[in-house]
Amino acid sequence: MNADLPERILDSIDLGILVIDNRERLILINPSAQAATGWSESQAKGRPYADILRGERELTRLVKDALTRGRSISSPDRLVLKRADGSDLPVNLSVSPLFDRHGTLQGAIVTIKDLRQLIGLEESARSTERMSTIDTLAAGLAHEIRNPLSGIRGAAQLLAKELKAREDLAEYTQVMLREVDRVRGILDELADLTRPRRLKFDRVDLTALLDRILFLERQAHADASIQFILQADPSIPPIDGDEELLHRLFLNLIRNAAEAAGRRGEVRVATRIRPDLRLNQPGGRPVPLVEVIVRDTGPGIAADVAQRIFTPFFTTKDKGTGLGLPICQRIAAEHHGMLQLSSQPGQGATFIVSLPLKCPVRKEATV
Template sequence: WNSAAEALSERSARRAVGRFLKEVFPPDASVVRRLTETVATGESRSEPEGVVERGDHRLVPVSIVTAPLFGRDGTVEAAVAVLRDLSRIRQLESEVRRGETLAAAGRMAVGLAHEVRNPLGAIRGAVQLLRRELGADSRLAEYTDVLLTEVDRVNRIIELLLDLARPVQLRPVPLNLHQLVERVALLSEEAARERGITIVRRYDPSLPPILGDEDRLLQVFHNLVRNALDSMPAGRHLTLTTRVSLNPLFGKMDVGAGPRNMVEAQVADEGAGMPEAVRARIFDPFFTTKDKGLGLGLAICHRILEEHRGAIQVESVEGRGTVVTCFLPIVK
């Protein structure tokens, strides 16, 4: 039971060594079944798609290989299991699928913008002329105002769609992550106060500078904080955290010039949380659980962080809340 097994299962060697296997893992766990079969048959077993339940009850995808250990008399005395954490591989597969979805949405957006914007421009011009002819005092003027508002709303939707299609143009410079997150916190204080929500700050004072585009990252944090506020009733807390990342998947990432350490900016709410089926789709374009919304905000956030050679991770427990963590590379 080495240190990697401790990290994977969130069970220390002291809690595992000397205990029956079924006291450490659930009796129907993949690793229990495979080790039991190996001891019974004296043959190796493998399972390319198993799972291990961690101490927090989260399931981690693993591959499992077991082998028997024979005594001098040729009988099976024990068995050994080698588990490989597949979380990063599954994450990369998910990123590829999401990238394909975003590319398809982008192609659709370009075609849609071309086909819709021209007639929208004509409609807007015609409505403005009509409003001028009717005069400001006409009882029909309010209807022309509604038309202009809705035309502008459709144009904003098209702009959001085009954000998925355009290459993200970054202007990366060294940035203080605390200052970025704090700007968003200050701008959100009034909205939080009106809803009876308290913003809690937990900033690591020793955080090194990051490399990023200020405007784009502000866009990401504004979106995440707004979503968190929308998810909570009065009396709850929204916690903003920054720290050097020790995450086993994203704490160190290859940004094109070799591995680089990452920092985390975390937005944690105490809302209703979400089921796994919803969590798995939240970055899909046009997927939303809100009555109002296009389902593009998180897809764009994901795209921005991806262009920064970073990552975004969402953990959620129904009834307890959601934690969104952004990973960004430090200045080398």
């Protein structure tokens, strides 16, 4: 067995590990703990553990209890860790005493579990449960509405021919036809949301895809002076995905951002690898996630609206159907990822798409 095996295990594990000596100073911090706390090994080693485990008092109390009483203890609830950059991180914490071979207490081992991905997956699961109920209802409604709608459109076309000479009445038939077509468009979106689709996985260059979409949106909003900015991480390799669906996902988010930003606003799209967030694959190693962040400088989204933003048919737009974001969320889920929103009124909105760098399914799959 290789002598460096313990070190490689600590480097590979997706749990944060801190080792604290009996002088309450940090003597070991593995890469996952560095990612969670925001402290590098050179910055953290030798410092009092209280400098690293900042935030709720329960964090330091658990460590203190293990160091003084020599017993293992875990946090029953989620705790908030204050990272080096000042941001908050939801975590679970476990602390075990560290004894030498003679039973003398030498320090403590702290295990940190980053709960960001878990919280995102919980929300995604709740959304999926809501969607499954809506799918059944929506599919039935779409079928029942589409048939009489075809009859109404045919009748309106015949009426338009009869009233061709009556300009004062012909306008009404055009209104009927436009409204019928609008309802048919909603039914088509509803079908996209509810029917199973066959995914065609291939290698997708996210930077090239986002660049094409931003080029189209710059042309579409040329008269509005909106700034479209792409900040792409050049080290991100192509991911496995259905390029047509991913194009639809990001186009929808970027268009929404442009509408929210308004004239002379800004839409900023960024990509980055998140090695601290990983997707666990059955029978395989955890893979890191890549994030695509779409941020606008609009008015932001109120908390009560944000809670319902992914609910089908919920919309704040005058002509919206309320299906665009639910479809985006489903596309992300079909790629084993998730879509999340971060927003505060007056500070714009940020949508974050998290996708695995290597998708568990490489071949065509029906979802």
